[in-house]
Amino acid sequence: MPPFDVPHFACGCGLSGCLDTVGAARGIERLHRLLHGADLASTAIVAAWESGDGAAAQTVDLYVELVAQPLALVINIVGPDIIPVGGGMGNAPVLIARLDAAVRARILRRIDRPLVVPAQLTVDAGLIGAASLGFSEGLA
Numbered sequence: 001m002p003p004f005d006v007p008h009f010a011c012g013c014g015l016s017g018c019l020d021t022v023g024a025a026r027g028i029e030r031l032h033r034l035l036h037g038a039d040l041a042s043t044a045i046v047a048a049w050e051s052g053d054g055a056a057a058q059t060v061d062l063y064v065e066l067v068a069q070p071l072a073l074v075i076n077i078v079g080p081d082i083i084p085v086g087g088g089m090g091n092a093p094v095l096i097a098r099l100d101a102a103v104r105a106r107i108l109r110r111i112d113r114p115l116v117v118p119a120q121l122t123v124d125a126g127l128i129g130a131a132s133l134g135f136s137e138g139l140a
């Protein structure tokens, strides 16, 4: 895919252009809207890509390009052994495998196993983490 001018989308943190604005499930929806003018749920975009849809493939190509490079930079600096992907994207294992391959091609270490993987708790990770913190702090 040729270079594409992606605007700095407003982020929920109050800044703009954060990786989360394109890397999360809403992010791939923003990218699809930007490229194709179509409002589709992230699950529909991923399903269309998996069934060979060309427009969805362009969106996924841009998504992987935008997310893999900064993720590889963080991995090179921090050196984690695993990058669990939670939230809505945690339910897209084929897309995560594609992202994992792109990330591992860009990092300094050579790793012959998946590094970017679906989180075990997928969409409930934040909720379970908050509950766990509450229990450990004696709040419940």
Ligand SMILES: [Zn+2]
Residues within 6 Å of the ligand: 011, 012, 013, 014, 015, 016, 018, 020
């Ligand atoms: Zn932000």
